[in-house]
Amino acid sequence: MEHLELVDRLYLTVKRMILDQELVPGQKLVQEKLAAELGVSRSPLLKVLQRLETELLVESIPRRGMYVKQLAATEIRDVFQCRAVIEGLSARLAAERATPEEISALRDCFAPFVNDNSDLEAYARADRQFHQLIMKYSGNAVINRLELLTNIHLTAFQAGLLRTPKDTLPEHRSIIEAIAAGDGPMAERRMRGHIEASGRLLLPD
Amino acid sequence: MEHLELVDRLYLTVKRMILDQELVPGQKLVQEKLAAELGVSRSPLLKVLQRLETELLVESIPRRGMYVKQLAATEIRDVFQCRAVIEGLSARLAAERATPEEISALRDCFAPFVNDNSDLEAYARADRQFHQLIMKYSGNAVINRLELLTNIHLTAFQAGLLRTPKDTLPEHRSIIEAIAAGDGPMAERRMRGHIEASGRLLLPD
DNA sequence: GGAATTCATTTTGAATTCAAAATTCAAAAG
DNA sequence: CTTTTGAATTTTGAATTCAAAATGAATTCC
Missing domain, CATH: 1.10.10.10 (Winged helix-like DNA-binding domain superfamily/Winged helix DNA-binding domain)
Structure with missing residues (x-):
């Protein structure tokens, strides 16, 4: 630094x-x-x-x-709506171009939690890392400039803490498998669903 | 001013x-x-x-x-990829909440060109207005802060001038009709396809 | 003749200064 | 007792100043 x-x-x-x-x-x-x-x-x-x-x-x-800034509930909803489609796009692009090494790195994010879900703090960090990596692997430079959409993660409502690892770990794994299979549309649908589910929990309309 | x-x-x-x-x-x-x-x-x-x-x-x-800034071809591609999903989201949201007056305003954008396509300059302005209005009618404040994604329009490669009104006018009309019908998923698919088509033309891979 | 080096000039990055607007607080009026 | 007015203070917006880095040109060296 x-x-x-x-x-x-x-x-x-x-x-x-x-x-x-x-x-x-x-x-x-x-x-x-x-x-x-x-x-x-x-x-x-x-x-x-x-x-x-x-x-x-x-x-x-x-x-x-x-x-x-004090984020209003509607703004948080708006950010989640945008994240769902932008990260959906990221996942699709990543599925089309990720290397075996990159897919391994995605799997590694959650390896420590397969048998032990107890450290929520560490799991939240892994969650952020996972989303960041997929955006990076998308190869889309513009996505990676939209910091606006990634900060929500980092505030009080930590996305990784909104839902338990028990709920989100299977979703994360299914996204990684779609990317590993090179199935862009599937990866996109799953990522989008994943983020929309978190958004709904945060804002039950 | x-x-x-x-x-x-x-x-x-x-x-x-x-x-x-x-x-x-x-x-x-x-x-x-x-x-x-x-x-x-x-x-x-x-x-x-x-x-x-x-x-x-x-x-x-x-x-x-x-x-x-001199935009590289890959950056233009990246912007179009992002625009496709963000404006797709905009169209879906607009379909869910646009008022009759707003739908009229969308129709009015292209009213002058139904019988006469010759003024390309005016058509390009109408095109920009159309996309801006849909983002506005989405009711999503975050979308409307992503100026980054709207500037491409305005530079040398004017989106409205990439393809002829003969091609794009029917697409515009079909998007408006999906919004008027309140069919969010349809509006999203059509908008996304519309922008992806322009992007492909700009960058034939 | 061409590359490297030194020194003057330009330009950026950061701090400071100055003016105008906003805020605060006390006194006066209702 | 509450509200209004107005002056002192604070804070922002903009210009200016200053220091350090980058640029460019001339000169020296190979």
Whole structure:
């Protein structure tokens, strides 16, 4: 992390602070104050806050200030709807082009949990890793720029914690098998169903 | 446009300059120079360039500079793949909730072209309007923030000009009819097919 | 003649300054 | 006692300044 540009380091720091609730939803981010706490000036901080705004983590109200974004229920629903089709696309593309090594890496995500589901924290991390890898293996550079759609994962409602491993592990395995079989449409349908199921649980309409 | 904040006016100005090729792909955007031409300082210009970077219109190379983005063929393919599923989702949602007035507005987009297809410029504008309206009528706020996916339209390869009205008008009409009938899955399939067809034409693999 | 090196110039990244708008708080009016 | 007004303070938006890195050109070396 030390070799990164200042703005990139700052970005990771502030993002972490928001995801860890060190900065809480609704809280005003007074630029001079936050910059001082972080040991920088407003210039790089402002860049970071603007970037986080496009990721739906910060909200800017002109001439009023920047706030940690409080996601409304409808926005969470909207994100899940988008994720379902974008990650469905990812799974289809991954099925068409994943190498044997990449398929192994997907299987490895959940290997530790086949016999022991008890560590929910570790399972949630594996879940995030699984979704990230499929987007990466899609080979679609645009998908991988849509950070906006991946941040939901990371907030209080951890996708991996919405449902138990008992429910989601079989879904994950069936997605991996469709990708391993090179069956794009099947992989797409399964991924889409998987995310829609999580979304429905989060928002029972 | 006069009542907007400076950054928002500047954003529209610079975006227009890029889309009109007044600033050409690959061109370096020297901040001080461009700011002076636009009668502002670097601060607001930098915000604008950063925003355009998230929209895939500008590329930033750290400590080197900002450049008008030259989209590679693979990136255009990637954008079309994403658009196909996101606008497919939009059409499905619009089918589920569009009002009679909204459906009329969709029909009105292409009313001028039923008997006369000759004004391609006007048809391209109607095409963009049609896609924008469906995203709006989806009621999904996140879709409407993904500007990244709508800019392709506006560059040299105008989606509406990729294929002739003779080809696309029937597709547009069939999408509208699915929405009017409240048939979400049908609207989704048709929109997706419509955009995939344009994408294939642009990139014959 | 061409490659490498040094130095001046340009440009970016970051901090600071300044002006205008928003907020706060106290005093006055109803 | 509540509401309104207005001045002091804070905060944002924008311009400017400063330092460090990158660029480019001239000169030296091979």
